[in-house]
Amino acid sequence: AGMLPLILKLNSSNSLHSKNLTSDQAITSSVKDALHLGCLAVGFTIYPGSAKCFDMMEEAREIVAEAKSYGLAVVLWSYPRGEGISKEGETAVDVIAYAAHIAALLGANIIKVKLPTKYLEREKIETENIESLSKRIEYVKRSCFAGK
Numbered sequence: 284a285g286m287l288p289l290i291l292k293l294n295s296s297n298s299l300h301s302k303n304l305t306s307d308q309a310i311t312s313s314v315k316d317a318l319h320l321g322c323l324a325v326g327f328t329i330y331p332g333s334a335k336c337f338d339m340m341e342e343a344r345e346i347v348a349e350a351k352s353y354g355l356a357v358v359l360w361s362y363p364r365g366e367g368i369s370k371e372g373e374t375a376v377d378v379i380a381y382a383a384h385i386a387a388l389l390g391a392n393i394i395k396v397k398l399p400t401k402y403l404e405r406e407k408i409e410t411e412n413i414e415s416l417s418k419r420i421e422y423v424k425r426s427c428f429a430g431k
Contacts, residue, residue: 290358291317292326293346307335310342314349324356324392331382332365340389347390359391372404373397376419380426387427399423 293316294308308328317325327346329339347357361382363373372378376399386394399419413419424430 289317289320289322290324290326291320291322292328293317294327294342307333307339314346314353314355317350317355318353322355324358325350326358326360328360328362329386329389330362330364331385332363332368332378334365336365340385343389351390356392357390358393358395359386359389360395361386361391362397368404371400371402374400375402375404376400376413376422377406377408378404379419380423383423384426394427396423 291312293310293312293314295311296308307330312325314325325346327343329343330336331340333339343359347359350357363378363382368378374397379396379399383394383396386396398416399413399422401413401419408422413422421430
């Protein structure tokens with residue numbers, strides 16, 4: 284314990300289940316488990332836009348608060364999906380930026396999102412500002428408390 288910089292992912296899905304569970308995950312570990320293992324951080328996945336998004340956000344909020352009370356960092360994987368988001372929209376720069384913003388609001392120290400494409404699902408953005416991947420990443424970072 285303490286020798287390796289470990290992150291314990293606290294939720295997970297599995298491909299053996301007969302239901303299509305691409306919009307939810309089961310909580311499989313706890314912050315106490317992470318402390319017992321000597322982890323430096325915990326991780327959690329949320330799916331903004333999914334049918335279970337509000338439940339996942341509430342679970343994440345509780346986990347973030349508990350983890351931070353013990354001095355652990357928090358990594359949030361924020362992957363948009365759901366019936367209101369097209370397949371192409373799951374990586375749209377505006378949708379990815381919003382998913383990152385949600386993770387920042389929940390208190391994540393590290394936010395993992397998919398790389399944003401030039402596709403726009405909902406927002407009107409100056410397209411010359413998102414032509415390159417680096418510009419799109421800048422846009423996503425700005426959505427998280429102006430990059431702070």
